[in-house]
Amino acid sequence: MARSKWRVEARRRRGRRVAEITGDGRYALLAPCPPLTVTLWRAREEAAEAKQRLDQAGCGGQCNPRLHHIVDLTEASQLFLLPQR
Ligand SMILES: [Zn+2]
Numbered sequence: 001m002a003r004s005k006w007r008v009e010a011r012r013r014r015g016r017r018v019a020e021i022t023g024d025g026r027y028a029l030l031a032p033c034p035p036l037t038v039t040l041w042r043a044r045e046e047a048a049e050a051k052q053r054l055d056q057a058g059c060g061g062q063c064n065p066r067l068h069h070i071v072d073l074t075e076a077s078q079l080f081l082l083p084q085r
Pocket residue numbers: 031032033058059060062063064065067068
């Protein structure tokens with residue numbers, strides 16, 4: 001699969017601790033519970049559903065569902081907001 005601009009954008013904005021970027025689309029679902037994972041979705045609804053599943057099931061490791069959030073990659077002002085420790 002060719003590298004899409006969304007994956008490039010997600011990678012550009014990633015924090016150093018991003019372990020994995022999967023999927024494709026302008027909406028990025030972030031699970032900053034270590035290790036940070038990012039999944040990309042084409043529609044906000046898809047991202048929201050994925051977040052719901054992730055919130056319920058947990059993303060593994062030390063999961064805190066409150067940390068899960070969705071970022072619209074078209075909004076230039078929104079960077080990946082990693083929890084500051
Ligand atoms: Zn989590």
